[in-house]
Amino acid sequence: xxxxxxxxxxxxxxxxxxxxxxxxxxxxxxxxxxxxxxxxxxxxxxxxxxxxxxxxxxxxxxxxxxxxxxxxxxxxxxxxxxxxxxxxxxxxxxxxxxxxxxxxxxxxxxxxxxxxxxxxxxxxxxxxxxxxxxxx
Numbered sequence: 853x854x855x856x857x858x859x860x861x862x863x864x865x866x867x868x869x870x871x872x873x874x875x876x877x878x879x880x881x882x883x884x885x886x887x888x889x890x891x892x893x894x895x896x897x898x899x900x901x902x903x904x905x906x907x908x909x910x911x912x913x914x915x916x917x918x919x920x921x922x923x924x925x926x927x928x929x930x931x932x933x934x935x936x937x938x939x940x941x942x943x944x945x946x947x948x949x950x951x952x953x954x955x956x957x958x959x960x961x962x963x964x965x966x967x968x969x970x971x972x973x974x975x976x977x978x979x980x981x982x983x984x985x986x987x988x
Contacts, residue, residue, distance in 0.1 A: 856933035
């Protein structure tokens with residue numbers, strides 16, 4: 853489900869994992885600038901937005917996120933980390949022109965970013981969920 857990411861912002865490399873309550877993800881604005889937003893919400897964090905750091909694509913299409921005014925965004929990372937079914941971490945690099953699709957949700961003044969996930973296409977995939985990788 854993309855439990856960690858590695859990215860650069862303002863000439864600094866950042867490696868962050870979702871369990872960190874201060875975790876933020878980069879968001880590429882239409883202007884081309886990159887800023888960061890809080891990555892999801894954890895159990896003991898205040899707020900009204902959904903718990904977790906991920907949004908299933910099928911749930912988005914089904915309208916489950918509509919009440920939080922979802923906006924699709926680009927998450928520009930160099931690589932991301934997934935744990936396999938046995939709990940081992942694996943890092944995957946993105947190539948130039950690729951990004952992870954994100955969803956920015958909001959409730960009043962609260963704004964958070966969630967990683968959009970899909971089911972793996974391969975039958976023998978070692979992960980239950982996979983971030984939606986886009987390019988263009």
